[in-house]
């Protein structure tokens with residue numbers, strides 16, 4: 001009879017192999033998915049807490065896989081990054097997001113996530129420039145979101161890239177703030193337009209005094225530095241009201257709206273306090 005220890009290890013081994021296979025399959029499929037139009041973007045509104053109007057929308061990528069169905073970015077972005085496919089995919093995302101944003105009824109800002117790999121691509125400035133010129137969009141309507149981890153890797157040339165992007169006239173937001181290391185150094189390294197406070201603080205801020213202290217002080221710090229703040233992952237009216245009372249600039253999350261199809265994203269803004 002097999003010993004339990006061995007069979008456990010064999011199971012573990014088999015599931016590792018299964019993961020490896022899935023990964024390789026996804027990588028192969030991704031190579032054709034862009035040209036076959038399997039990716040699409042959804043847009044999540046960001047509401048101005050002072051006025052209650054939608055201020056911008058964040059583009060979030062979705063993969064409509066022909067056999068696996070809808071796949072969320074958490075399952076394929078890191079594969080795209082490891083294989084370099086994030087470069088053509090990211091280029092498609094930039095063009096598509098800007099292209100769709102100019103069809104919206106209201107000229108809301110369009111926020112686009114950039115991977116650290118894209119930041120190291122010397123073509124990035126050219127891609128953004130041509131997308132902006134082709135769509136004839138005001139560059140101030142375009143907001144680039146980069147994460148702390150993007151800055152952590154090779155921060156000097158990344159900060160240089162941020163300055164080149166800024167010269168195009170686009171806005172720059174620091175995403176997932178508070179989840180990386182030595183966050184405060186990044187605030188000194190570049191004058192961001194906006195800090196996005198990570199969902200992990202926002203979702204716990206009414207139950208945990210430490211999270212609440214962090215959110216309150218990030219809002220104050222940002223204001224002192226002349227930066228706006230967006231709270232991510234706002235799911236309840238209590239969180240919304242607290243953020244509004246404490247001077248956070250914008251909120252984003254299921255309480256305001258789930259991510260929407262582009263056609264629905266052009267609908268007029270709704271203030272949740274008026275529902």
Ligand code: C2E
Pocket residue numbers: 044059060061072073074077093113114115175176232233234235252253254255259
């Ligand atoms: P992120 O940039 O922090 O985006 C916010 C994520 O939180 C989105 O997940 C959004 O659907 C989800 N979310 C929004 N509001 C709520 C809420 O109230 N509660 C909860 N529980 N979740 C909420 P999504 O679309 O699955 O994206 C996950 C991550 O994948 C993003 O995190 C971003 O890092 C990455 N990603 C998404 N789209 C792109 C893209 O176009 N390019 C790149 N490079 N990365 C992307």
Ligand code: CA
Pocket residue numbers: 058113145175
């Ligand atoms: Ca983001």
Ligand code: CA
Pocket residue numbers: 175176196198232
């Ligand atoms: Ca985020």
Ligand code: CA
Pocket residue numbers: 176198199
């Ligand atoms: Ca996040």
